[in-house]
Amino acid sequence: MNIIETNQLSRRYGRTEALRGLSLAVPTGSVFALLGANGAGKTTAIKVLMNLLPPSAGDARVLGVDSCRLGPAQRAQIGYVSENQKQPLWMTVRQLLDYCRPFYPTWDPALENRLLRQFELPVDRKLGNLSRGMLMKAALLSSLAYRPRLLVLDEPFSGLDPLARDDFVRGVLETSELGDWTVFVSSHDIEEVERLADNIGLLEEGRLRFSETTDALLGRFRRVDVTLTGGAAQLAAPPSGWLEWEQTGGRIRFVDTRYEQAAAERAWRERFPEAAVTAQPMTLREIFVTLARETRNQPKGAAA
Amino acid sequence: MLPFSIELKPGLPIAEQVIFAVKKAVVAGQLQPGQPFPSVRIVSQELQINPNTAHKIVASLVAQGVLITTPAVGSVVAERAAGDRAERAGLLGRDLEHLVVEAKKLGLTLEEVQGGLATHWRKLGRK
Numbered sequence: 070m071n072i073i074e075t076n077q078l079s080r081r082y083g084r085t086e087a088l089r090g091l092s093l094a095v096p097t098g099s100v101f102a103l104l105g106a107n108g109a110g111k112t113t114a115i116k117v118l119m120n121l122l123p124p125s126a127g128d129a130r131v132l133g134v135d136s137c138r139l140g141p142a143q144r145a146q147i148g149y150v151s152e153n154q155k156q157p158l159w160m161t162v163r164q165l166l167d168y169c170r171p172f173y174p175t176w177d178p179a180l181e182n183r184l185l186r187q188f189e190l191p192v193d194r195k196l197g198n199l200s201r202g203m204l205m206k207a208a209l210l211s212s213l214a215y216r217p218r219l220l221v222l223d224e225p226f227s228g229l230d231p232l233a234r235d236d237f238v239r240g241v242l243e244t245s246e247l248g249d250w251t252v253f254v255s256s257h258d259i260e261e262v263e264r265l266a267d268n269i270g271l272l273e274e275g276r277l278r279f280s281e282t283t284d285a286l287l288g289r290f291r292r293v294d295v296t297l298t299g300g301a302a303q304l305a306a307p308p309s310g311w312l313e314w315e316q317t318g319g320r321i322r323f324v325d326t327r328y329e330q331a332a333a334e335r336a337w338r339e340r341f342p343e344a345a346v347t348a349q350p351m352t353l354r355e356i357f358v359t360l361a362r363e364t365r366n367q368p369k370g371a372a373a
Numbered sequence: 374m375l376p377f378s379i380e381l382k383p384g385l386p387i388a389e390q391v392i393f394a395v396k397k398a399v400v401a402g403q404l405q406p407g408q409p410f411p412s413v414r415i416v417s418q419e420l421q422i423n424p425n426t427a428h429k430i431v432a433s434l435v436a437q438g439v440l441i442t443t444p445a446v447g448s449v450v451a452e453r454a455a456g457d458r459a460e461r462a463g464l465l466g467r468d469l470e471h472l473v474v475e476a477k478k479l480g481l482t483l484e485e486v487q488g489g490l491a492t493h494w495r496k497l498g499r500k
Binding site for chain 2 (some may be wrong): 098099100235238239242243245247250263264265266267284287296345347350351352353354355
């Protein structure tokens with residue numbers, strides 16, 4: 070079951086196409102990271118999903134409901150925290166919580182108090198006088214206390230110091246439930262989410278480059294290092310799934326983007342009959358740098 | 374704080390790394406039989422990892438007999454969790470493979486590697 074599904078979702082601002090036919094599925098129970106550079110369309114996608122913006126074309130379903138029809142019944146089960154969300158800055162933290170509480174039948178006062186202590190939030194201070202980290206924690210608290218089934222976080226970590234980030238993640242994990250608990254988080258920085266995400270989608274210029282599980286992604290990328298024992302040789306051009314091909318004398322390095330042990334070893338034996346070959350797993354960060362470099366070097370529209 | 378030492382390295386599957394660290398901690402006596410093991414939520418919060426991964430880790434440790442779950446109490450370290458000699462030796466498999474790969478890259482012979490190993494073994498002063 071997918072808690073979020075989009076079908077050819079598009080959104081333009083005047084002549085600018087922020088989203089171009091985005092088709093995305095977020096499985097229920099996953100922690101899904103939507104990654105992409107600034108301006109890739111992440112915030113637009115989330116705003117459409119949250120019914121803060123209508124799509125120009127295509128449609129989206131959230132909790133099984135058309136995103137354009139998202140109402141109080143659904144909102145009571147969704148937590149939404151965004152870096153550029155408008156907050157009632159004249160309210161104190163306590164006033165914010167008092168204001169939010171009645172909207173949510175599932176509000177859990179014990180959890181509210183636990184998070185207040187954990188976040189060390191000054192309850193009598195106005196939101197306008199909070200640091201960025203404190204403000205984000207207050208926003209998170211007001212979105213976690215009713216134990217939402219779906220937590221949507223738009224660039225939650227940007228501008229947070231490491232301690233505030235740690236508090237924030239702990240708070241999110243405090244409400245985790247196996248099965249019916251989904252987090253959809255956007256970020257421009259893979260390192261912020263790499264341990265948390267079990268599904269990753271990469272957005273580039275409003276299009277989905279790929280969407281797959283973290284395990285599948287880590288599994289199919291290898292940094293391959295070849296030492297030709299027969300000395301330097303003239304080699305044919307590499308197949309399309311091999312990126313960053315470099316050769317210096319008897320040493321060759323490249324990134325295999327479709328690694329699968331048996332098939333890969335066969336391909337290497339064919340191509341490098343006399344060679345020592347090693348294949349190292351890559352970190353998500355290395356994978357994303359490789360993909361970003363490839364995008365920059367390639368004509369538009371090509372994919373890995 | 375978690376009752377076992379671990380430093381997560383990027384690029385390797387998290388579950389494998391944690392399971393390995395727990396088994397090492399049991400063999401090293403850092404985790405004692407009967408000692409309570411942290412809940413899925415605590416493991417996920419302390420390591421800041423996906424709760425599904427934390428669940429998989431605990432389930433796998435239970436399936437492998439390292440932990441036992443008791444209703445209402447949670448998981449504890451099993452009595453015979455440390456395993457037999459073969460299982461203990463198996464814990465070194467990955468490090469050994471890594472050593473062999475590096476040695477081969479350098480063009481060393483098995484004898485040279487064994488010699489180097491013996492020297493380090495004696496340095497640490499145990500039989």
